[in-house]
Amino acid sequence: MHESSDEHMLERILNNNEDLAAHNREHFDAAGLLCINLMSAPGAGKTSLLERSLLDLSKHWQCSVIEGDMVGELDADRLRKLGVDVSQISTGKSCHLDAQMVARVVHSKALDKLDYLFIENVGNLVCPADFPLGEHKRVVLLSVTEGDDKPLKYPVIFHNCDVVLFTKCDLLPYVNFSVARATQYVQDLNPRAQCFAVSIVTGQGIDDWLNWLSSAYLQSQKNMPVSI
Numbered sequence: 001m002h003e004s005s006d007e008h009m010l011e012r013i014l015n016n017n018e019d020l021a022a023h024n025r026e027h028f029d030a031a032g033l034l035c036i037n038l039m040s041a042p043g044a045g046k047t048s049l050l051e052r053s054l055l056d057l058s059k060h061w062q063c064s065v066i067e068g069d070m071v072g073e074l075d076a077d078r079l080r081k082l083g084v085d086v087s088q089i090s091t092g093k094s095c096h097l098d099a100q101m102v103a104r105v106v107h108s109k110a111l112d113k114l115d116y117l118f119i120e121n122v123g124n125l126v127c128p129a130d131f132p133l134g135e136h137k138r139v140v141l142l143s144v145t146e147g148d149d150k151p152l153k154y155p156v157i158f159h160n161c162d163v164v165l166f167t168k169c170d171l172l173p174y175v176n177f178s179v180a181r182a183t184q185y186v187q188d189l190n191p192r193a194q195c196f197a198v199s200i201v202t203g204q205g206i207d208d209w210l211n212w213l214s215s216a217y218l219q220s221q222k223n224m225p226v227s228i
């Protein structure tokens with residue numbers, strides 16, 4: 001009895017989230033921007049990747065970031081130092097962003113001038129997978145220090161994403177992580193996911209990632225509904 005009412009409530013929460021995510025997506029499409037949801041376990045390198053990417057992207061494009069953290073504005077402050085516009089969402093006890101939290105920010109932001117909107121989700125390899133935010137693309141970071149078995153143990157987030165970045169590849173000589181094995185695990189779950197091995201320290205793979213971003217942006221412009 002208890003179990004079925006819990007399941008019912010969870011289903012309602014997830015359905016409600018899907019509706020709000022679709023609403024957010026309408027705003028993103030109307031503004032003609034590309035929205036990317038960055039997800040990973042804590043510390044895999046989301047903010048570092050954003051710092052590195054925004055250094056390049058901000059030269060030519062209007063970029064903005066929504067930062068999700070349980071408390072504090074440490075990551076937001078790191079990005080603001082680059083002159084980037086950042087909106088903070090503090091999730092309190094929640095271990096993921098949801099579409100309603102993002103909707104509040106979306107309604108208070110001037111989206112029209114933006115080309116890229118990045119959302120850094122709360123560090124967690126499980127819960128963010130179930131809560132789409134309206135993003136066009138889902139990017140998962142897996143650092144080589146976490147072990148290459150993670151796609152097998154946390155399949156949902158890898159099953160439902162567009163890109164997987166194996167981060168901190170400068171540390172590969174010191175850890176037991178095979179990029180080939182991890183790529184195979186991801187592709188067994190999700191053949192359409194693209195995998196890149198990257199390092200902020202050496203710059204490995206950063207051009208591939210930036211090229212992917214730029215083709216995703218161009219593709220999104222072709223797919224945007226034509227405004228009348």
Ligand SMILES: Nc1nc2c(ncn2[C@@H]2O[C@H](COP(=O)(O)OP(=O)(O)OP(=O)(O)O)[C@@H](O)[C@H]2O)c(=O)[nH]1
Binds near residue numbers: 041046049
């Ligand atoms: N060696 C190495 N360290 C890295 C790399 N990228 C990030 N780091 C380090 O990893 C730590 C965590 O990086 P963050 O970018 O803060 O990770 P995050 O995913 O944003 O962390 P949360 O927001 O707390 O989940 C920092 O000490 C970074 O300097 C990398 O390519 N190589």
Ligand SMILES: [Mg+2]
Binds near residue numbers: 047
């Ligand atoms: Mg961060």
